[in-house]
Amino acid sequence: MRPEILAPAGNEEALEAAIAAGCDAVYFGLTKFGARAYAHNFTLEQAKKAIDRCHLVDVKVHVTMNTILYEDEIEEAYETARALYEAGVDALIVQxxxxxxxxxxxxxxxxxxxxTQMSIQSPDEIERLKKLGVKRIVLARECTAEDIEACRQAGLEIEMFVHGALCISMSGRCYFSAFRYSRSGNRGQCAQPCRMRYTIEQDGQMIPESERYLLSPKDLSLIDQAASLPVDSLKIEGRMKSPVYVYLAVSQLKKVLDGKPRTQADRQALMTAFYRGYTTGHLLDQRGNDLMNTKTPNHQGTLAGEVIGYRKPYIRIKCRTDIMQNDGLRIGTQGFRVNYLYDAQGNLQNHIPADSIAMVKGRRCAKGTEVRKTISYAAEQEVTKQCQKVRQVNQPIKISCAGVHKPLVVTMNGETIVSDARAQKAHKRPTDAAMIRTQFAKTKAEFVRYEPSFDLADDIFFTIADLNELRRRTTAVLAEQKTRVVTQPEQDYSYVPKAKTNDAEIVKGDRPEMASFQWNVSNSYAAAACLEMGYTSVLIGPECDRAASLKMIKAFRERYHDVSCLVKTVYHTRRFMIMKHCPINTYFKDGQRKHCALCHEHTMKLVGLDGQKVVCSGDAQCWMRLFEDQPVDEIEDVPMYKKAGLCQFRIDFFNEKEAEIEKIENKLVEAYSKN
Structure with missing residues (x-):
């Protein structure tokens, strides 16, 4: 069975581009509770209209509600989800x-x-989510082919990204932006520190020549491999990308699934729409510079030519490809739309062909500077044209008439539409199947293409007006059928946790029965979910500050009467990221060697342009972790949390010496002993 093509829709224009390109489903976010807070997004009313628009042409709608939620947000988020359910949404994508x-x-x-913000990559995690009624898993981007096959055996639908931007950190486990810039990626506000420049510091000494975009990956592209991927849905990233990008990515993915190879022109067109280098990512275990683009973090487009001279204010370009007026160009550090385009003689032109000389206005730049096309005006015009076409669905119908004085009856999807007119006795040409087929084919401006079968008596006659009226009524009924929403009554909430009661305990390290930071537990219902999934204790999420933690504890106690399952971390060195990519090995060894131990033989740090540092430390599996360079000590809050009912506290050690560990442990015991 062919997998679903799931397309991004950051706004109405991108939605129409996705539909025109032939997607099977779209996903978009609302103005709240989505992981792309800076996309255009949809209001609830716009979402309802979009759902109807898509359902008319058999396109499913998935709405993203993929942020973590605090205690004072969870009920509002639920009401939003309920409104979407009542509007007929096909699925919610939830973190x-x-x-x-x-x-x-x-x-x-x-x-x-x-x-994917839940970073699921194992059957065990999927089995736990089954207990919460989850129907599909959007896999973590870190999954290998072996991981995907193992997860597929767990029995839920599997969705994976096949094209678009990569997060270098495990999605949902990146706190870099939240902890350093107070903009949480888990709440859709990522400041993208992975797209910033860093310099490696080794044992306290800066390595100036290492300064580059050490955490910035290329874009994922698995379009050419898509037909062989054993998943149910192929997802394209891009809710902040242009309608041209959406149209080209969807249409090229559809082309491959239809068994047709992409051409070089196809690839160039998509690269012009958005490109910062391509990688097949973790699926094929790409590493180092095969995975990363450490030279630049932004859209580079395609090579269009090079600068051969400058005479103020004109940049003289030797074209490798055609350049049109209104194309977007990047020349060195300057990027702009071409408002005025000149040939070598200074004549204004709309188009300069390849292998010719073009002149555009711009700032001085060096001879030999690359000229890159970042927007194709021709592609914009073509996509606009394609979006004006009406996508149609094929609809089988049966048209029958029992005889003179009987109505014409359309049977469709179990319903009947009966004409007001009755058949007259035909005196000249009777109304036959060919005549009716002709009238029912007049739907070019509508969403449907009818496929009629017939059971007609002989010698009947209906006017053309009768047939057209019945076609219009049939189309209206079909539209109502396709946008009809059937819901089930809301159930009462009656969940009672079955957590074992623990005595007072200080927790060091991970335990299998403890729901870890992976789940980002930030509200009382999330803690209950962890118990329902089979955990016996629940770690309060790392983004919960003192106020959020206390609200969560209070709500859990009031609803479930016992907070003994909750655990609060009160001492730790905050982990900003965990990732398969190793910036240290990539710089020193091109990223191709695992377990090089450089980060353990030396103290390695990444230093940002603002001077702030993060510590690099690989774990036992050679996953790179980035830590804050100073621990966070909140042990003084233990009496306050204990008063709120908490009895389990966690301390995490990173690189503390034995004496420091003993000191911290004694401090926690003393704080816990206070009345």
Whole structure:
């Protein structure tokens, strides 16, 4: 069975581009609760209209509600989800366990997909999510082919990204932006520190020549491999990309799934729409410079020529490809739309062909500087043209008439539409199947293409007006059928946790039965979800500050009466990222060697342009972790949390010496002993 093509829609124009290109489903976010807070996004009313628009042409709609939610947000998020359910949404893509838990118990008929922000890459995690009624897993981008096959065996639908931007950190486990810039990636506000420049510091000494974009990956592109991927849905990243990008990515993915190879022109067109280098990513275990683009973090487009001279204010270009007026060009550090385009003689032109000389206005730049095309005006015009065409769905119908004085009857999807007119006795040419087929084919401006079969009596006659009226009524009924929403009543919430009661305990390190930071537990319902998934204790999420933690504890106690399962971390060195990519090995060894131990033999740090540092430390599996360079000590808050009912506290050590560890442990015991 061919996998679904799932397209991004950051706004109405991108939605229309996705539909025109032939997608099977779209995903978009609302103005709240989505992981792309800076995209245009949709209001709830716009979302309802978009759902109807898509359903007319059999395109499914998945709405992203893929942020973590705090205690004072969870009910509002649930009400938004319920409104989408009542509007007919096909699925919600969710990160927050609390929202998934609420939907499972109150709206069990609503389809929920686990967001890639949950970083799922094992069958065990999928088995736990089954207990919450999740129907599909959007796999972590770190999954290998072996991981995908193992997850597929768990029995849920599998969705994976096949094209677009990569997060270098495991999605959902990146706190760099939140901790350093107070803009949480888990709440859709990522400041993209991975796209910034860093310099390696080794044992306290800066290595100036290492300064580059050490955490910036290329874009994923698995379009050419898509037909062989054993998944149910192929997802294209790009809710902040242009309609041209959406159209080209969808149409080229569809082309490959239809068994047709992409041409070089196809690839160039998509690269012009957005390109910062391509990688097949972790699926094929690409590493180092095969995975990363450390030279530049932004859209580079395609090579269009090179600068051969400058005479103020004109840049003289030797064209390798054609350049049109209104194309977007990047020349060195300057980027602009071509408002005025001149030939070698200074004549104004709309188009300069390849292997010719073009002149554009711009700032001085060096001879030999690359000229790159970042926007194709011709592609914009073509996509606009394609979006004006009407996408149609094929609809089988049966048209019958029992005889003179009987109506013409259309049977469609189990419903009948009966003409007001009755058949007259034909005196000249009777109304036959060919005549009716001709009238029912007049739907070029509508969403449907009818495929009629007939059971007609002889010698009947209907006027053309009668046939057209019946066609219009049939189309209206079909539109109502396709946008009809059938919902089930909301259920009462009655979940009772079955957590074992623990005595007071200080927790060091991870335990299998503890729901870890992976789940980003930020509200009381999320904690209950962890218990429902089979955990016996729940670590309060790393983005919960003192106020958020206390609200969560209070709500959990009031609803479930016992907070003994909750655990609060009160001492740790905050981890900013965990990733397969190693910036240290990539710089020193081109990233191709695992377990090089450089980060353990030396103290390695990344230093940002602002002078702030992060510590690099690989784990036992050679996954690179980036840590804050100073620990966070909140042990003084233990009496306050204990008063709120908490009895489990966690301390995480990173590189502390034995004496420091003993000191911290004693400090925690003393704080816990206070009345």
């Amino acid at each position: 927050d366990l609390g929202l998934i838990h609420l939907l499972h118990h109150r709206l069990p008929d609503l389809t929920v997909h686990a967001s």
